[in-house]
């Protein structure tokens with residue numbers, strides 16, 4: 001399956017206009033990075049995304065080029081958007097057609113705090129539906145207003161707030177958008193274009209942190225530059241016993257071996273240490289607190305699930321992973337031949353580029369239980385950037 005992503009950044013950002021910085025919100029620094037740069041980086045961190053198509057205002061070519069990573073073959077040259085969001089999406093879809101993707105994810109650049117896990121969830125759901133919408137249940141009571149007074153209270157049962165990335169079978173959404181443009185209707189999201197074309201739209205859970213930066217107040221709340229960032233470190237350590245078997249999974253990579261690691265899940269000792277390091281940055285206990293070994297549902301589970309969960313916990317607190325460094329301690333198997341694949345796998349899980357992931361290995365000089373190949377140990381260190389929390393005493 002070839003999956004493309006459209007990143008929409010052709011808006012003028014009128015509601016978030018900042019007298020101190022005339023650039024539209026998608027280009028302004030927000031927690032140390034522009035929303036456009038961060039959104040594109042997150043999509044590029046997902047291996048399943050083959051190409052990323054930014055859509056920008058024609059006059060913003062220089063600004064966009066400055067913020068987007070260079071030398072990235074999966075990142076297409078930005079195309080010009082239209083007068084409305086809907087028109088910009090159609091321009092993006094038309095630009096992708098020669099690349100013949102099977103699936104397309106359409107995302108607002110100004111939702112920069114989405115996680116790789118959300119992207120994965122949308123892609124997975126497209127196996128069983130032509131259109132997929134991430135959404136969160138509405139939590140506030142909804143009122144209808146007339147002339148400054150409440151004219152009624154809506155029943156919020158079953159109501160959801162729509163997010164992006166919204167995912168589609170490419171041919172179906174291109175056709176639906178062309179028809180919507182010809183019909184002249186206005187749609188504020190692509191799921192409603194799909195609905196109008198009669199396509200069933202599958203709901204998947206969105207993420208609270210994946211909020212849209214709409215107003216200047218939103219910008220300030222999510223942490224524009226000027227708000228202080230703090231940098232945190234977390235460490236993790238784990239060890240698993242080696243038993244009879246034919247292979248091990250380390251850093252998410254399967255390696256043929258004359259033994260296997262024993263454990264409740266897939267026993268990926270490196271990803272367990274990494275999970276603990278991530279949880280350590282936010283003081284949220286350890287892997288056993290979140291995934292108790294007594295719970296049968298984690299039997300044989302891929303440990304990538306634990307890392308994704310820990311990243312989501314960090315992201316929910318407004319954090320961003322900066323880098324990770326993992327050391328494996330074992331006499332065998334040899335890690336060198338698998339190192340680059342491991343770095344790529346870990347980078348994708350963390351939503352960072354591979355140059356921010358170190359995977360190292362050492363033997364234990366045949367000393368102790370590791371030296372006797374009775375087990376494999378792993379240590380991980382992670383650093384995270386996070387907006388400084390304001391406490392009630394003003395600190």
Ligand SMILES: Nc1ccn([C@@H]2O[C@H](COP(=O)(O)OP(=O)(O)OP(=O)(O)O)[C@@H](O)[C@H]2O)c(=O)n1
Nearest residue numbers: 008009010011012013014015083084085088109
């Ligand atoms: N003609 C347009 C209008 C919007 N967008 C994009 O669609 C997303 C929708 O977010 P929104 O908050 O509506 O952005 P703006 O249209 O820029 O905001 P405003 O209405 O305040 O001007 C944004 O990523 C925006 O850049 C776009 O690509 N083309």
Ligand SMILES: C[C@](O)(CO)[C@H](O)COP(=O)(O)O
Nearest residue numbers: 085108162163164188189212
């Ligand atoms: C697509 C969207 O993000 C779904 O919530 C949203 O509708 C786009 O923002 P707009 O203000 O409606 O253009």
